[in-house]
Amino acid sequence: AQKITQTQPGMFVQEKEAVTLDCTYDTSDPSYGLFWYKQPSSGEMIFLIYQGSYDQQNATEGRYSLNFQKARKSANLVISASQLGDSAMYFCAIIQGAQKLVFGQGTRLTINP
């Protein structure tokens, strides 16, 4: 069965700094996808970025990029030039053929002014 591990329960970063949120995964299926979601204090889950296992390049979406290292089974989220509004819970998730998402425990990111 697939599994996601996020080892950082909480992170504190100064505004405008870059931040990397760690995510490692375990799967035996060669075809899979990795998602990152943001959950602000209001509770809604916001999709940030997606990486497919066969994608040749790392995914990027604005200030978000995914550092995908397939051999190490890691898919770290990088947020450049952090902003106060980036304070939230961040979840990494993996999807496979059955189209079920399996989520990690999440990382609470706090941006300090």
Added chain:
Amino acid sequence: DVKVTQSSRYLVKRTGEKVFLECVQDMDHENMFWYRQDPGLGLRLIYFSYDVKMKEKGDIPEGYSVSREKKERFSLILESASTNQTSMYLCASSLRGLGYEQYFGPGTRLTVT
């Protein structure tokens, strides 16, 4: 704009009551999902449905059932609510396929007393 709505933001029920949580999506998505979210555990899949009248158990189906009579509506049923079902419940929908993100509703915070 993509939208997933849930019938209640907050719900308080008594132990033993039958509880219905409703979810509606307006995107003509084939897949619909019910998750529960608890601190430190991330999101865990309860049930999902990939078509009308079709359902599959997720990771924690015990104590829950679901119904999908129409494509846009997916209901979660707690047959006899218990205090350990106090949680945040999130509904999501997606198109069929690995690369499609799931769109989430705002969540229902259920308290069972």
